[in-house]
Amino acid sequence: MRFRLCLVVAYVFFSSILEVTAASSQGTETNVSTFVYPTGDGNLTFALTATNGGDVYMHLSAPATYQWVGIGTGSKMEGSVMFIVYENADKLSATLSPRLSDGHSEPTYSSSVDCDLFNQTSDHGGIVQKGSSRYYSVNIHCKNITAHGEGDGKLDFSNTKQPFIYAWGPTDGAVSSASKSASIKRHDSYGTLWMDLAKATSSNSDINATFTEAALLTTQNAGADGQAQSDGDKVGPAHAVIMLVTFVIIFPLGALLLRFLESVKAHYIVQTVGLLAAVVGIAVGLYLGTMYNHSKDVSSGHQVFGLILLILLLAQWAIGLYHHLRFRKYKRPTIYGRVHLFAGPAIVLGGIINGFTGFNFSGDSHNNVYYGAVVAVVIIVVLALLGWKRWSKNKQAKHSRMLDDEELHEGSYQMNASHGASY
Ligand code: HEM
Ligand code: HEM
Ligand SMILES: *[C@@H]1O[C@H](CO)[C@@H](O)[C@H](O)[C@H]1NC(C)=O
Ligand SMILES: *[C@@H]1O[C@H](CO)[C@@H](O)[C@H](O)[C@H]1NC(C)=O
Ligand SMILES: *[C@@H]1O[C@H](CO)[C@@H](O)[C@H](O)[C@H]1NC(C)=O
Ligand SMILES: *[C@@H]1O[C@H](CO)[C@@H](O)[C@H](O)[C@H]1NC(C)=O
Ligand SMILES: *[C@@H]1O[C@H](CO)[C@@H](O)[C@H](O)[C@H]1NC(C)=O
Numbered sequence: 214m215r216f217r218l219c220l221v222v223a224y225v226f227f228s229s230i231l232e233v234t235a236a237s238s239q240g241t242e243t244n245v246s247t248f249v250y251p252t253g254d255g256n257l258t259f260a261l262t263a264t265n266g267g268d269v270y271m272h273l274s275a276p277a278t279y280q281w282v283g284i285g286t287g288s289k290m291e292g293s294v295m296f297i298v299y300e301n302a303d304k305l306s307a308t309l310s311p312r313l314s315d316g317h318s319e320p321t322y323s324s325s326v327d328c329d330l331f332n333q334t335s336d337h338g339g340i341v342q343k344g345s346s347r348y349y350s351v352n353i354h355c356k357n358i359t360a361h362g363e364g365d366g367k368l369d370f371s372n373t374k375q376p377f378i379y380a381w382g383p384t385d386g387a388v389s390s391a392s393k394s395a396s397i398k399r400h401d402s403y404g405t406l407w408m409d410l411a412k413a414t415s416s417n418s419d420i421n422a423t424f425t426e427a428a429l430l431t432t433q434n435a436g437a438d439g440q441a442q443s444d445g446d447k448v449g450p451a452h453a454v455i456m457l458v459t460f461v462i463i464f465p466l467g468a469l470l471l472r473f474l475e476s477v478k479a480h481y482i483v484q485t486v487g488l489l490a491a492v493v494g495i496a497v498g499l500y501l502g503t504m505y506n507h508s509k510d511v512s513s514g515h516q517v518f519g520l521i522l523l524i525l526l527l528a529q530w531a532i533g534l535y536h537h538l539r540f541r542k543y544k545r546p547t548i549y550g551r552v553h554l555f556a557g558p559a560i561v562l563g564g565i566i567n568g569f570t571g572f573n574f575s576g577d578s579h580n581n582v583y584y585g586a587v588v589a590v591v592i593i594v595v596l597a598l599l600g601w602k603r604w605s606k607n608k609q610a611k612h613s614r615m616l617d618d619e620e621l622h623e624g625s626y627q628m629n630a631s632h633g634a635s636y
Pocket of ligand 5: 416
C-alpha cells in the first residue's frame with residue numbers, strides 16, 4: 214500500500230518536472246531575440262531572427278498613436294541602419310522606410326537597404342486593432358544587412374550584446390504617406406537596447422521566420438539599457454513663437470505707438486526690439502532647418518521668403534532712421550519717409566503670411582485655424598485704432614483751422630503727422 218502510494222507520488226513529481234523542462238526548451242527553441250518595452254501608450258515589441266546567410270527577419274509593433282516608430286542598429290543615431298514605420302496613405306496599412314543616419318538629424322531613406330514587409334502572421338496590413346488601440350504591426354525581411362551601417366551600427370551576428378536603438382515620434386500629425394522618404398518629426402522619446410544575436414542567428418540558411426504569439430510576449434535574449442529618454446522638438450515651437458509674436462504683436466504695436474504717443478522714440482525702440490527678435494527667430498529657423506531633410510538645403514518657399522523678409526526688415530530699419538535724421542535736419546518730408554511708410558505694413562503682412570506657410574511646411578497646418586483667428590482679430594483691432602485716430606485728428610484739425618488762418622502751414626504739418634513718420 215505504502216509502496217504504491219510512494220510510486221504514485223514519485224510519478225506525479227517527475228512527470229511535472231518533465232513538463233516544465235519541455236515547456237522551457239520549447240521557449241528557447243524559437244531562436245528569436247525579443248525586446249518588449251512599455252511605452253506610455255502600450256508595448257513596443259521588437260523581435261529578430263537571422264540566418265548566417267545575412268537574412269534578417271524582424272517583427273516590430275508599437276501603438277499607432279505615435280506618428281512613427283523606429284528601430285536602429287547600433288548604440289546611437291550616427292551610423293545606424295533604421296527601420297521606420299508610419300501610417301500609409303490609406304490609413305489602414307503601414308509604410309516601411311529603411312533609412313540611414315549620419316547623426317542628430319532626420320535619417321534619410323536609402324533604396325540600397327534591401328528591406329521589405331512580409332506577412333506571415335494574421336495582421337497583414339501593418340496596422341491592427343488590439344482592444345481599443347491601434348498598433349503598427351509589421352514583419353520586416355532584410356537581405357545583406359551587414360553591407361550597411363558604421364561602427365556598432367554594422368550588425369555582428371556573433372555578438373551576444375549587439376546594441377540597437379529605438380524611438381517613437383510625437384502623438385500628433387500622422388504621416389499618412391506611401392512615400393518611403395516622407396517627413397517625420399523629431400522623436401518624442403528614444404532609448405537603447407541590446408540583443409543576443411548569437412542566439413537569434415541560425416546556421417540553417419532557409420529558416421521559417423514565423424513569429425509565434427508566444428515568441429513576442431516577453432523580453433528574451435535581450436534587454437533595455439535603462440529607461441527611454443523623453444525628448445521632443447523644442448526648436449520648432451521656439452522659432453514659431455518668436456516669429457509670430459514679432460510679426461503679429463511687436464511690429465503692429467510699434468506702428469500704433471507712433472500714432473498714439475506721437476513718439477518717434479517709442480516707435481524706434483519697439484521696432485528695433487522687433488527687428489532683433491526677428492533676427493534671433495530666423496537664426497533659430499536656420500538651425501531648425503538643419504534637422505529635417507525637407508529643409509536642410511534652405512530652398513523651400515517658407516525659408517526663402519523668410520530670408521527676403523529679413524533683408525527687407527533691415528533695409529526698412531535703416532531707411533526709417535535715415536529719413537528721421539534728414540527730417541530733423543531739413544524739417545521736410547522725404548522720399549525715404551514715403552517708402553518706409555508703405556513698405557512697413559507690406560513687410561509685416563508678408564511676415565504674417567509666412568507664418569501660414571510655416572505651419573504648412575512643418576505639417577502642422579491644423580494650427581492655421583487658430584493662427585488665422587488671432588491674425589484676423591489683430592488686423593481688425595489695429596485698423597480700427599488707426600482709423601479712429603486719423604478721424605479724430607482730422608476733426609481736431611478742422612476745428613483748429615476755423616480758429617487759425619495759417620492754413621498752408623497747418624496743412625503741410627497735418628500731412629506729415631497723419632501720413633508719415635516725419636518727426
Ligand atoms: C526627424 C528625425 C530625427 C531627428 C530630428 C533626431 C534628432 C536627434 C537629436 C537632436 C538628438 C540629440 C538629443 C539630445 O542630445 O538632447 C537625438 C538623439 C537620439 N536619437 Fe534621434 N532624431 C531623429 C530620428 C531618430 C530615429 C528614427 C531614431 C531611432 C530609430 C533616433 C534615435 C535616437 C537615439 C537613440 C538618440 C540618443 C543617442 C544619440 O545621441 O545618437 N532618432 N536625435
Ligand atoms: C517672417 C518670417 C518667418 C515666420 C513668421 C516663420 C514662422 C514659422 C512658423 C509659424 C512655423 C511652424 C512651426 C511649427 O509648426 O512648429 C515655421 C516653420 C519653419 N520655419 Fe519659419 N518663419 C519665418 C522665417 C523662417 C526663415 C527665414 C527660416 C529659415 C531660413 C525658417 C525656417 C523654418 C523651418 C525649417 C520650419 C519647419 C520645421 C519643421 O519641418 O518642423 N523660417 N516658421
Ligand atoms: C499577405 O497576406 C494577404 C492576405 O492573406 C495576401 O493577399 C497577400 O498576398 C500576402 N502578401 C505576401 C507578400 O505574402
Ligand atoms: C552585399 O553587399 C556587399 C557590399 O555592398 C556586396 O559586395 C555584396 O555583393 C552583397 N551581397 C549580396 C548577396 O547582395
Ligand atoms: C535554436 O537554439 C537552440 C538552443 O539555443 C539550438 O540547440 C538550436 O540548434 C537552434 N536552432 C537553430 C535552427 O539554429
Ligand atoms: C512556416 O510556418 C507556418 C506556420 O507554422 C506554416 O504554415 C508554413 O507552412 C511554414 N512554411 C514553411 C516553408 O515551412
Ligand atoms: C506588455 O508586455 C508585458 C510583458 O512584457 C505584458 O505583461 C503586458 O500585458 C503587455 N501590455 C500590453 C498592453 O500588451
